Amino acid sequence: MGKIIAVANQKGGVGKTTTSVNLSACLAALGKKVLLVDIDPQGNATSGIGVNKADVRYCIYDVLINDISPVDATLPTEIEGLMIIPATIQLAGAEIELVPTISREVRLKKALEVVKDKYDFVIIDCPPSLGILTVNSLTAADSVLIPIQCEYYALEGLSQLLNTIRLVQKHLNSQLAIEGVVLTMLDARTNLGLQVIEEVKKYFQEKVYKTIIPRNVRLSEAPSHGQAIITYDPRSRGAEVYSDLAKEVVGV
Numbered sequence: 001m002g003k004i005i006a007v008a009n010q011k012g013g014v015g016k017t018t019t020s021v022n023l024s025a026c027l028a029a030l031g032k033k034v035l036l037v038d039i040d041p042q043g044n045a046t047s048g049i050g051v052n053k054a055d056v057r058y059c060i061y062d063v064l065i066n067d068i069s070p071v072d073a074t075l076p077t078e079i080e081g082l083m084i085i086p087a088t089i090q091l092a093g094a095e096i097e098l099v100p101t102i103s104r105e106v107r108l109k110k111a112l113e114v115v116k117d118k119y120d121f122v123i124i125d126c127p128p129s130l131g132i133l134t135v136n137s138l139t140a141a142d143s144v145l146i147p148i149q150c151e152y153y154a155l156e157g158l159s160q161l162l163n164t165i166r167l168v169q170k171h172l173n174s175q176l177a178i179e180g181v182v183l184t185m186l187d188a189r190t191n192l193g194l195q196v197i198e199e200v201k202k203y204f205q206e207k208v209y210k211t212i213i214p215r216n217v218r219l220s221e222a223p224s225h226g227q228a229i230i231t232y233d234p235r236s237r238g239a240e241v242y243s244d245l246a247k248e249v250v251g252v
């Protein structure tokens, strides 16, 4: 049965999309069947994996609002074993449009129930907010993976995220677990990152992955070429660390 992992942190720019795309691609490279779900209106995971948004017929908005089947909204990617349900800017209106709908928090869960069993992993790239789209993702998920950037304000805002997770566990999804915490964008030139790692480890203990994602220019270039790092530059440090992270997630 497929495992659904929401990649979430309401803080912007911490590496949610980079982690969602590259973890998904590396899981597929390990032979897993993976569905990447882009539920961020910016649609960066969609373009980052090479889908031209102008060519998208149905996106996650249609699944959530127009009752389009997730099967019809699923597109192949250039990576074998990796499929995507894309997002387009249409999704920006969904937060408001979902408000008057019945069971608005469980719409993604219901949709993913239809396709979950076809995949080993479903990875959801959440938007930088704790609104209804993130709540839908946490409600649909078996677990949540939290990227935290190795910077001075790393832990700021985490209490709101953990509070939201607790509320979802209490009212919507008692099974929701913390999958793990991945530290991102470590800058080896300063000591600050190492101090942040210690702080985050004190807070999340064994939930912190051994793999730490360094700043790597190839990781920031790959999305503009519509590629995951393992196809854009398979020999880069970025490809190496996301492959290591995928192995940790699989439990190798």
Ligand SMILES: Nc1ncnc2c1ncn2[C@@H]1O[C@H](COP(=O)(O)OP(=O)(O)OP(=O)(O)O)[C@@H](O)[C@H]1O
Residues within 6 Å of the ligand: 011, 012, 013, 014, 015, 016, 017, 018, 019, 040, 042, 044, 126, 127, 128, 184, 185, 186, 213, 214, 215, 216, 217, 219, 220, 221, 223
């Ligand atoms: N390890 C890394 N090394 C270098 N650049 C990175 C790395 N991880 C992410 N970036 C860059 O940092 C920026 C923010 O990353 P990303 O889009 O993954 O964050 P996000 O949390 O998804 O952002 P948002 O909150 O806007 O959805 C992007 O330009 C990305 O290319």
